[in-house]
Amino acid sequence: MLTIQGLTVRLGGRTILDRASATIQPGSKVGLIGRNGAGKSTLMKAIIGEIEPDEGGIEMPKRMRLGYIAQSAPAGSATPFETVLAADTERAALMAETETCEDPDRLAELYDRLIAIDAYTADARAARILIGLGFDEAMQAMPLDSFSGGWKMRVALASLLFSAPDLLLLDEPSNHLDLEATLWLENFLQNYPGTIVVISHERDLLNNVVDTILHLQGGKIALYAGGYDAFERQRAERAAQIAAAKAAQDAQRKKLADYVARNSARASTAKQAQSRAKMLAKMQPVTAMLEDPSLSFDFPDPDELRPPLITLDLAATGYVAEKPILRRLNLRIDPDDRIAMLGRNGNGKTTLARLLAGQLAASEGGMTASGKLKIGYFTQYQVEELPADSTPLELMTRAMPGKTPAAVRAQLGRFGFSGPRAESQTATLSGGERARLALALVTRDAPHLLILDEPTNHLDVDAREALVQALNDYAGAVILISHDRHMVELTADRLVLVDGGTAQDYPGSIEDYIDFVLGRNQPKADAGKGATSKPKGGAKSREEMKALQKAVSEAEAAVGKAEARLAAIDAAMAGSGKPAADLAGLGMAELGRQRREVADQLEAAEARWMEAGEALDAFMN
Secondary structure, three states, X not given: OEEEEEEEEEEOOEEEEEEEEEEEXXXXXXXXXXXXXXXXXXXXXXXXXXXXXXXXXXXXXXXOOEEEOOOOOOOOOOOHHHHHXXXXXXXXXXXXXXXXXXXXHHHHHHHHHHHHOOHHHHHHHHHHHHHHOOOOHHHHOOOHHHOOHHHHHHHHHHHHHHHOOOEEEEEOOOOOOOHHHHHHHHHHHHOOOOEEEEEOOOHHHHHHHOOEEEEEEOOEEEEEEOOHHHHXXXXXXXXXXXXXXXXXXXXXXXXXXXXHHHHOOOOOOHHHHHHHHHHHHXXXXXXXXXXXXXXXXXXXXXXXXXOOOEEEEEEEEOOOOOOOOEEEEEEEEOOOOEEEEEOOOOOOHHHHHHHHOOOOOOOEEEEEEOOOOOEEEEOHHHHHOOOOOOXXXXXXXXXXXXXXXXXXXHHHHOOOOOHHHHHOOHHHOOHHHHHHHHHHHHOOOOOOEEEEEOOOOOOOHHHHHHHHHHHHHOOOEEEEEOOOHHXXXXXXXXXXXXXXXXXXXXXXXXXXXXXXXXXXXXOOOEOOOOEOOOOOOOHHHHHHHHHHHHHHHHHHHHHHHHHHHHHHHHHHHHOOOOOOOOOOOOOHHHHHHHHHHHHHHHHHHHHHHHHHXXXXXXXXX
């Protein structure tokens, strides 16, 4: 049992935790949530003893083993596999002792203990965890120093999971994971035998893993039974109760104050008035539940552009011209698209995003984009690289040269930086505030296409909901790379799978993709013949699926092209607006002839689209 009793922590003169108390039962899976800056990480550091409380304390069994990821990622020449195995310090010590021990009785004790802690399956368990977090066999044997910081943090997470502590403490464990690894982690945590306390803003992880929510607000903590959705329902009910109590108390206070004002001067009622005044003074005000008025995302709407915004025609791209990472790219981006990119980290999602953003060139094939197209490209690096000694107002003023101070402040106000907040040092902003500032900067010129690469890593649950709402209200196109499937589900209406060196439209829903990743609803063995059906994930089947997806994509692009051409011809025939260059000056007879020809092409393309779609549906089912 973990008991937090009257815990008070002050940092820099500010009270972070104020007489907070809670009891966590053994085996509980607890989601620790709260707004950015509420003190979640402070509480976790107090639990592991890294921070000494000013008052109160934390009690737990003396032999309870705690597991927590250090801030610094592992480094050196050791491999991920070796690093994970070394995390079980007892096993490593026992194995080392068996190499030098000559006492038969002690050796027997050592081997008994090794068997008891399941030491001889350690290699398989370590490899299974690393594979689940995205390390294939080759990556497991590479030196740590060859990996980026994000992959090193995955090794740290793998080491923690392998060590299997009694109390597992996780602070935003999915921040460095892709969707596939996040799904594996959820499954692992669901079956974890010990107690878990996890700080997370992932709604799905909180719903699928935890059985208790520990909510931190205003320095206090409160326990709620169930996952995040259950917490929100209970919080809404509590907010309604508080609002009703506050309204009733406000009415009573007004009534008492009115009585005192009218009756204090009269001798016959002065005593009663004095009594009511004392009652009014003693009445403790009911405080409404706090909301953050600065929590704001409001993307400026772009000017209209005709479709398509971007077209890729058998394009290839990469960082070395002779070695493209992605090939055979056939994609069309339209102004109303809401696209989510799927695929493991390292498969090329960011590479494709950089190609579409104009940061990489197509080394083969073609890429065409509207001449007036403006793109806003958000990455985590922009959040991390904001200069600490500048203010939001200074940064936006430099980013919007020639704009009036009112226009600059208006753009900042769209993202919650109004008044004095616009003049705060960036160093004092929370991670969520810096993310909002970076989004304000990349959307300052009202882009037609917004490309967001993991925009939610620094945002709490409420901020993520606000971002979803803003994206759904935004008039431009959106391309989203995110492991937050709640955001993907509510924002995207088109999925693109980046895998096998190319990118194709994924025909199913995000739930279908999750089932595919987890191996659910796969073909079963033929019991009568004793043979197994080839899974859809087999190499041959993947090629067949890609060919069918390509046929669907190409037919869909042909339909879109024909529809756009018909619209241009109709506009020219109606004399509305400026006609396309190749239609200007044509007579009605020629326009009519071209229209009939394009209408036939559209009918044929639609037929191909239907046929390809039916074939793909049949394959998937």
